[in-house]
Amino acid sequence: MGRAPCCDKANVKKGPWSPEEDFKLKEFIEKYGTGGNWIALPHKAGLKRCGKSCRLRWLNYLRPNIKHGEFSDDEDRIICSLFASIGSRWSIIAAQLPGRTDNDIKNYWNTKLKKKLLGIAPSQRTPHQQPQQQKQLQQQLLFPSSSSSSHGSYYTSPIPPLPVLESLPPISQDAFGTVPTTTFPALLQGPSYQYQMMKESGHMIMFGSEQSCSSSDGSSTQISHGKEMDYSYIGRGGGAEQMGLESYLCAAGIEETHRWLLGGGGGGRQVESDNGLSRLWEEAPLEYNYEEIKQLLGSLNGYTNNNGHNLSVDDPTGSGGRGSFKSQGRVM
DNA sequence: AACTGCTTCAACCGCATCTGG
DNA sequence: ACCAGATGCGGTTGAAGCAGT
Numbered sequence: 088m089g090r091a092p093c094c095d096k097a098n099v100k101k102g103p104w105s106p107e108e109d110f111k112l113k114e115f116i117e118k119y120g121t122g123g124n125w126i127a128l129p130h131k132a133g134l135k136r137c138g139k140s141c142r143l144r145w146l147n148y149l150r151p152n153i154k155h156g157e158f159s160d161d162e163d164r165i166i167c168s169l170f171a172s173i174g175s176r177w178s179i180i181a182a183q184l185p186g187r188t189d190n191d192i193k194n195y196w197n198t199k200l201k202k203k204l205l206g207i208a209p210s211q212r213t214p215h216q217q218p219q220q221q222k223q224l225q226q227q228l229l230f231p232s233s234s235s236s237s238h239g240s241y242y243t244s245p246i247p248p249l250p251v252l253e254s255l256p257p258i259s260q261d262a263f264g265t266v267p268t269t270t271f272p273a274l275l276q277g278p279s280y281q282y283q284m285m286k287e288s289g290h291m292i293m294f295g296s297e298q299s300c301s302s303s304d305g306s307s308t309q310i311s312h313g314k315e316m317d318y319s320y321i322g323r324g325g326g327a328e329q330m331g332l333e334s335y336l337c338a339a340g341i342e343e344t345h346r347w348l349l350g351g352g353g354g355g356r357q358v359e360s361d362n363g364l365s366r367l368w369e370e371a372p373l374e375y376n377y378e379e380i381k382q383l384l385g386s387l388n389g390y391t392n393n394n395g396h397n398l399s400v401d402d403p404t405g406s407g408g409r410g411s412f413k414s415q416g417r418v419m
Numbered sequence: 420a421a422c423t424g425c426t427t428c429a430a431c432c433g434c435a436t437c438t439g440g
Numbered sequence: 441a442c443c444a445g446a447t448g449c450g451g452t453t454g455a456a457g458c459a460g461t
Contacts, residue, residue, distance in 0.1 A: 101431075103429070139448095140430075142447080144430085147430085176450090177450065178448075178450085189449075189450080194427070197428095
């Protein structure tokens with residue numbers, strides 16, 4: 088049993104759009120709007136296209152105020168910093184770049200920006216770029232404030248600060264319809280604030296090490312790949328996977344117990360998602376006493392999971408003793 | 420000029436989530 | 441609460457264009 092196709096594939100044109108089709112679609116939408124029904128739209132507009140295809144064409148190409156062409160340095164930085172903090176959430180990243188589409192940004196990242204960061208200039212296949220130069224570029228793109236004197240005074244911590252994205256508009260919950268938005272302002276404030284915000288929002292960033300670039304001096308410039316997480320997963324993934332955040336939190340002076348809760352602990356046991364904090368509780372290292380753990384979990388009080396159940400020290404999953412609380416980043 | 424290999428990007432696909440009945 | 445259809449999203453594909461030989 089396959090999934091029902093979204094449209095009659097036999098009568099649907101595929102491939103590149105012709106100027107006539109573009110004109111028809113644009114004219115129709117400008118006249119009548121989408122009518123809240125993309126599936127019916129192509130028929131009404133006289134197009135032999137799938138609704139999904141129309142939607143994509145409109146959103147990525149025909150919609151007004153779409154920006155095409157080169158990305159600016161500022162846009163580069165925003166993409167890099169957001170990618171470092173939330174990973175490949177292109178739609179969220181696109182929401183921060185007016186006129187850019189998620190598809191655009193995804194393509195740009197995959198074809199150019201990633202290579203730029205790794206020191207492989209597009210259409211310039213020089214195999215051995217000076218490592219120092221490469222490192223500088225990565226540093227500049229990911230941590231502009233640390234390499235420019237204008238922002239250099241923000242942090243005194245030995246770790247590179249996350250970029251200060253002053254140009255970003257305040258992020259409202261409406262913008263994404265999801266709670267993890269609190270993660271973003273947090274990222275703009277420095278490690279301890281981020282930690283606090285992650286704790287309070289119930290979401291955390293799990294850093295992995297999808298890409299890492301070694302430089303000649305043996306140090307490693309890590310481009311951390313984050314995924315927005317929820318309470319249902321307290322990542323304690325094994326060693327290498329978590330080392331990005333671990334070293335970050337470590338350098339930030341966040342004590343080990345807290346790092347562990349944030350998923351930064353290296354080499355620890357995995358805490359499975361659906362059992363959430365209850366298993367975390369069960370598996371907490373013996374050296375942490377009840378009071379310490381209780382204090383750490385105390386921040387849960389007053390929050391609810393997506394089933395509307397209260398989270399508490401006594402019932403960290405909000406499951407009433409059983410079950411999961413898969414928040415999917417939705418309202419907790 | 421012809422060929423080859425690489426890059427780019429628009430479009431497709433399948434899955435997850437949302438929404439309304 | 442459940443289900444089916446609609447929508448949104450991220451990963452992948454493939455044609456077109458470009459550069460090098």
